[in-house]
Amino acid sequence: MYNVIYIDAQGMETPLAQDVGDRGEACTLAREAAAERGSGRAVLPGSTNLRDCVCVVPAPPFSAAA
Secondary structure, three states, X not given: OEEEEEEOOOOOEEEEEEEEOOHHHHHHHHHHHHHHHOOEXXXXXXXXXXXXXXXXXXXXXXXXXX
């Protein structure tokens, strides 16, 4: 599972899609969102110090509430 997020110029993250099951689909969503925003894009294990970028990151593992 993958999440697609936008990181703005101030470093604030905005979720664009969550729990996308297919990496290729997540990349397509990121590519389209980046084109709409005029931003870069990346596929990362996590986001660190990026600005004005649409990123595909692994979704955190599911944790059931007790």
